[in-house]
Amino acid sequence: MESPELVELRRLRALPPLRRWLGYFQLGGPGFMDAALTLGAGTLTAAMLSGARFGYKTAWLLWVSMGLGLFMMAAMARFTTRGQGAVALQNRHHGWLVGSLMTALVGTAAVAIIFNYGQYSLGTHLIESLAARVGFHFPRQVNWVLYMAVTSWLTLSYGRGGRRGIRFVETYMKLSIAVMFVAFGACLFVTGVNWPAALRGLFVPWLPPGGYGLDIFVASSAAAIGVMDWFLFNQAGLARGWGREHEPLARFDMSFGLFLPFVIVNFLVLAVFAETLFVSGAHPETAQELAAALEPLLGSTWAPILFYIGFLAVPISTTVGMSIAGAMAIHEAFGWEHDTSRWRWRAAALLPQVGFLAVWYPRPVFLVIAIGAFLSLTDNIVAWSFYLLLNDENAIGEGRSHSRFWNLGLMLQVTLLNSIAIIYVFNRLGWWFE
Amino acid sequence: MRLEQRIGPASLRAWGLVLNFFANGLLLYGAIGYVSDGSRVGALGIGALVSLSCVLLLSSPSR
Numbered sequence: 001m002e003s004p005e006l007v008e009l010r011r012l013r014a015l016p017p018l019r020r021w022l023g024y025f026q027l028g029g030p031g032f033m034d035a036a037l038t039l040g041a042g043t044l045t046a047a048m049l050s051g052a053r054f055g056y057k058t059a060w061l062l063w064v065s066m067g068l069g070l071f072m073m074a075a076m077a078r079f080t081t082r083g084q085g086a087v088a089l090q091n092r093h094h095g096w097l098v099g100s101l102m103t104a105l106v107g108t109a110a111v112a113i114i115f116n117y118g119q120y121s122l123g124t125h126l127i128e129s130l131a132a133r134v135g136f137h138f139p140r141q142v143n144w145v146l147y148m149a150v151t152s153w154l155t156l157s158y159g160r161g162g163r164r165g166i167r168f169v170e171t172y173m174k175l176s177i178a179v180m181f182v183a184f185g186a187c188l189f190v191t192g193v194n195w196p197a198a199l200r201g202l203f204v205p206w207l208p209p210g211g212y213g214l215d216i217f218v219a220s221s222a223a224a225i226g227v228m229d230w231f232l233f234n235q236a237g238l239a240r241g242w243g244r245e246h247e248p249l250a251r252f253d254m255s256f257g258l259f260l261p262f263v264i265v266n267f268l269v270l271a272v273f274a275e276t277l278f279v280s281g282a283h284p285e286t287a288q289e290l291a292a293a294l295e296p297l298l299g300s301t302w303a304p305i306l307f308y309i310g311f312l313a314v315p316i317s318t319t320v321g322m323s324i325a326g327a328m329a330i331h332e333a334f335g336w337e338h339d340t341s342r343w344r345w346r347a348a349a350l351l352p353q354v355g356f357l358a359v360w361y362p363r364p365v366f367l368v369i370a371i372g373a374f375l376s377l378t379d380n381i382v383a384w385s386f387y388l389l390l391n392d393e394n395a396i397g398e399g400r401s402h403s404r405f406w407n408l409g410l411m412l413q414v415t416l417l418n419s420i421a422i423i424y425v426f427n428r429l430g431w432w433f434e
Numbered sequence: 435m436r437l438e439q440r441i442g443p444a445s446l447r448a449w450g451l452v453l454n455f456f457a458n459g460l461l462l463y464g465a466i467g468y469v470s471d472g473s474r475v476g477a478l479g480i481g482a483l484v485s486l487s488c489v490l491l492l493s494s495p496s497r
Contacts, residue, residue, distance in 0.1 A: 210469055384451045391437075391447060391496050401495050408493040414451065415489060418458040431466060 009245055024252040029170030030236035031250075031257025034073075034229050036173040037321030038258070039180065039265055041122040042115070044314050046220070047266040048290045051273030052283060054208070056194070056201025058216065059270055063202070065224035066262045068416070070254060071409030072383065075390045075401075076230050077250035080237035082399045086230065086386065087332040093395050094385045102378045103385075104333035106371065107227035109351075112326030114371050116319055116355035117362075123147050123315035124359055129291065130308040144359045151316055155323040155349050159239070159340030166239055169320065176317040177261045183310020184268035190303045191275035198271060211433025218419045224262070226375070227382050231332075232325040233258075239338065272307075323352045376424035380417035387414055438496050450492045457484035 005027065012023040050058045079086050090099030124140035124147055131138035158169045207213030237250060273290070276297040277283070284293045291311060295304045327349035331338050339345055387410045389395045401407055426432040437447040457480075464478025 211466070214465065214469065380455070384448075387451070388445075388448060393438075393496060404493050404495060407495055408489065411454075411489040411492050415454065415458055415485065418455050419462060422455075422459045422462050426462065426466070431463070433466065433470070 003241070005241075006243075006245060009249060013248070021252065021256070024249050025256065027249055028253035028257045029167065029173075029240060030233050031253030031255075032173045032177060032261070033170060033236050033321055033324075034225070034233050034254075035258045035261040035265075036176050036317035037232060037325065038225055038229055038262055038318075039177070039314055040115070040318035040322075041118045041315055043224075043266065044269055044311070045290070047269040048273045051270035052277035052290065054206075055274040055278040056197045056271065057206045058220075059198065059201035059267060060203060060205050061217070061220040062224075062266045062270070063259075063263045064205075065221045066259050068221060068409065068413050069225035069229075070259060071406060072230055072386060072413055073225070073233055073254040073258065074251065074406065075386050075410065076234045077237070077247060077254060078390065078399055078401075079396065080234050080242050081244050081247040081250055082396050083238070083243065084396060085238060085332060086234040086389075087329075088335075089389050089395055090382075090385050093389060093392065098381060098385045100333040103227055103231060103382050104329040106374050107378065107382060108231045108329035109326045109333070109348075110371050111228055111375065112322035112329070112352045113354060114367055116322055116352035117358040118355075119315035119319045119322070120144065120147065120355040121358040123312065123319070126291070126308050126312045126315070129295075130305065130312065133305050133308065140359050144356045147316070147319075148353055148356055151319040151323070152350060152353060154316075154320045155327075156340075156346060158320075158324050158349075159338070159345075163240070165340070166236075169324070170236075173317055173321070176313040177265065179313045180265045180310045181261075181268070183306045183313075184265065184272060186306045187272045187298060187303055187310075188268055188275070190298055191272055193271055193275065197274075201274075202267075215423075215433070218416060218423060221416050225258075227379055228322070228325050228329075229258075230382075230386065231329060232321065235325070235328040235332070235338075319352065319355070323349050326352055373424065377421050380414060380421050383410075383414045383417045387411070435491065435494070436497075437492070437494060447492060447496075450488055454485060454488035454492065457481050457488060461485050 008023065008027065012020045012027075015023065047062075050061075076086060079089060087099045087104045090103060092099075124144045127143040127147065128138055128140045131143070154169060154172060157165050157172075159165045160168075207217055233254065237246070240246075242250060273294065276294055277290070280297065282293050284290045291307070294307065298304045298307060327345055328338060330336075330348040330351075331345070336344065387407075390401045390410070391407065393400050401410075423432055435446070437445065437450065439446050441449060459481070460477050461481030464474040464476070464481050467474025468478050
């Protein structure tokens with residue numbers, strides 16, 4: 001018997017675009033999971049810094065970088081809707097070094113563990129600031145327990161009771177993004193928008209002169225989405241049982257679930273800082289300093305509270321997304337079945353919770369450097385692998401790419417990721433700009 | 435050009451990716467000199483030309 005979702009998909013296909021998209025929005029999910037994962041402490045700090053330093057001038061990088069990333073996401077959608085796990089495909093055609101090691105264990109699982117330190121650090125700081133705003137003392141040395149309880153519960157809800165648990169977490173991710181829209185949008189309503197400058201920033205490319213500009217361009221365009229996002233989209237789609245007929249839904253999901261939320265949320269944050277810190281000339285460095293510097297500039301009582309609530313949705317959803325992606329990666333790397341009711345799954349999913357140590361200690365620097373180096377040097381090889389698989393008839397048969405435009409987008413993404421690896425080596429050799 | 439044709443251990447498409455990587459390196463090496471003091475224009479030009487050729491050639495889907 002056919003699944004009700006397939007029947008619904010066929011019904012939607014016959015509807016006019018707007019009604020069809022509304023239906024797709026309800027059925028979508030993996031794209032929103034990816035957006036919530038990508039909109040983490042690092043991405044939002046970059047948007048805040050850009051707004052505070054350059055005003056609206058680098059806003060165009062938001063849609064260019066995510067737009068380029070969509071070509072690789074479309075490749076993931078193709079693998080998924082042909083019932084293929086990306087890592088399993090890589091292991092079969094390019095070896096375990098590229099699949100299990102570069103993509104799953106280091107590119108996803110290790111990143112989830114190490115980068116969750118940053119989410120914990122930001123999340124507990126925001127809870128402390130929010131509590132202080134409403135008259136409570138709730139220091140991060142205590143509130144990490146609340147952060148851990150909420151994110152662990154959400155993470156372990158994925159797959160609990162089958163599809164219902166998956167839909168629950170996907171719905172949570174959609175709501176998180178909605179909270180970010182409302183909170184940052186309300187702050188922007190308070191600060192106002194310089195529309196001519198905003199439109200110029202969005203559509204007229206500008207970069208700071210010299211090597212710094214080259215750095216910003218390469219880093220922003222290549223790093224908007226990476227290995228973990230590609231992997232999660234593929235696995236979350238497979239968990240939903242997506243097949244051939246889901247490909248239009250998958251493409252809608254990556255455009256309206258990932259691309260639009262990424263661009264809009266980042267733009268809102270960048271704009272808030274362009275209208276406040278850029279104008280005042282202050283230049284704080286970290287997310288915590290940036291948020292603290294913004295607080296008095298938002299004026300009224302409710303605007304800073306809304307900002308903190310919206311900002312808190314950022315690390316929580318990223319921790320949950322990374323933990324699920326990390327568990328999937330460990331299972332894929334060893335060829336284990338994704339059984340969310342087993343202790344093996346729970347242990348793998350909760351590994352990133354070690355990030356609670358960030359409340360007392362900075363991230364383990366040697367691990368951050370080692371993983372950062374490994375990612376810089378291997379992300380491009382993972383991208384080569386996916387590009388080759390998409391063009392390999394032996395790998396996905398008739399599902400292979402027949403489009404020059406699609407391949408062109410993938411090659412541009414590959415070239416940017418190559419540049420990251422090359423710049424890393426040049427930096428080590430002392431050849432890159434000071 | 436048949437990009438799926440095998441040459442040694444890999445297909446022409448895979449060798450194209452390797453060539454593109456080295457061309458990207460040459461392009462960036464040239465870009466550093468050009469942005470810093472206007473030097474290495476040759477490396478920049480060759481790197482850009484080979485990178486562009488690789489990207490365009492490797493955009494062809496397999497038949």
